[in-house]
Amino acid sequence: MKVRATAKRVAFGLCVFCLLVYLVFPFGWALVSSFKTNAELFATPARFWPAHPTLEHYRHVLANDDFLRAALNSVFVACSVTLVSLAIGALSAFALGRYRFRGRSLVLYVVLSMTLFPQIAVLGALFQLVNALGLYNRLPALTLTYLVFTLPFTVWVLTGFLEAVPIEIEEAAIMDGASPLQLFAKIMLPLAAPGMVTTGLLSFIAAWNELLFALSFMQTPDKRTVTYAILSFSATTSSAFEVPWGQMMAASVLVTTPLVVLALIFQRRIIAGLTAGAVKG
Template sequence: MNRNIMRILARSGFSLLVVLILVFCLFPFYYAIITSFKSSSELFQASYWVNQLHFDNYQHILGQETFIHSLFNSVLVSTLVVGLSLLLGLTASYALGRFEFRGRSTVLMVILAVSMFPQVAVLSGLFEVIRMLGLYNNPFGLVISYMLFTLPFTVWILTTFMQQLPKELEEAAIVDGATPWMTLVRVMMPLLWPALVTTGMLAFIAAWNEFLFALTFTLTDDQRTVPVAIALISGASQYELPWGIIMAASVLVTLPLVIMVLFFQRRIVSGLTAGAVKG
């Protein structure tokens, strides 16, 4: 009898904990969504739901040409960052994961050290490089600079996955006289697809969310990425920010990521933990 009551108490306590965790994680995003559907007069009454959906905020933000530009820039930059870091990460991790040579552990140490670089530490030097390359105020300048943080973790995660592949496959290819490049493309890559998808998504999210470089290395509205565009949305004065529009823009840029995370939850988790635990 007593034990039953204890068990019921424990179980309902646990359920309460689960509910609290869900509210903690989901409420802010939920609140952003309902705010984005409010009319400007409803905005200033705190409420937990909307009675009527207003699309004014979405119409406003999607009607702004500069925001569409920013969306396009973000897609372009993130896609190129994924492509470039996967390509370079794949070749580098093949060398680091499957070859033995002097200097291998030094290279791994350098990569680990670069992953700890504070972005601000290279800001003035990188600004100069970007300007010398003629890429200031240009999405391609952002693609290059984002390699600072995507390359280290791409190489790191792919190297751990490379090392887990069985040796025999590669040996068979070598005996058949395949060049290392052919071995990488024909033998290793098909086996690495899951790891490539995972690291690609992590690189995409990192590039999509980046703020400091995007803020510093672009100047005009039409070259910005969405995080900067959202941060710079302003109203008539500092105290009159158009919160409904900001929330609509926020929901728009976050939704693709949320859907991606819900779909590929397991892969993302395995990538995150492979990157960190082996560190």
């Protein structure tokens, strides 16, 4: 039995190690490639560490005005999507999580079903909506369209979180004369902080990494987001037959690093937010 238990632990450890390598290797390879010279990028056999590390690709990326402008555009879009998702999602979750009314379950299932649609399935309808509102090639178009996917997730997670808040807390606040708006702002929002951090960070990451809608609704270089800008590097090089892999890897590292740092800083709140309400006590 002891040998069997040891074998299980070893097998589990190997599975975890393989999964870790599978998840981390792409980012690690991009990081290493961003320090390689152009000659080393195409050398065979491939080197797992550059013989002559260089910051040339980072200098080119940071000197690229289109990329820097795209980074600012992504910051604006991601922050606006996060704020709007949290504002609308928290109010909706408060109503769905703390009040009982006919059709409540149906509303929750409809909200959840919105996360099941692939982007391409709603692209045509959203394109017509953006054109009708006169938002084509404007950053608010991305804020509006990204809410289609970030808002349902925010509502669903925060609803489950607010449902887990003991009813005694709500009753005590009402006995003290708190209005529904005061109950929401002064009681529920502070208690929902882990859920707000979770949904806010995941909404930010989703908006930051999105590409399909940015390709569809943004055309001019001054309106592109970082993912679109990285994709466009090959069209702005001096040679039509050259793909600037080094610059693309450096830009990918610059774009991904802030997200990794945020995830590491808020990892405990993310776990608490995702597991809130899973066990009633």
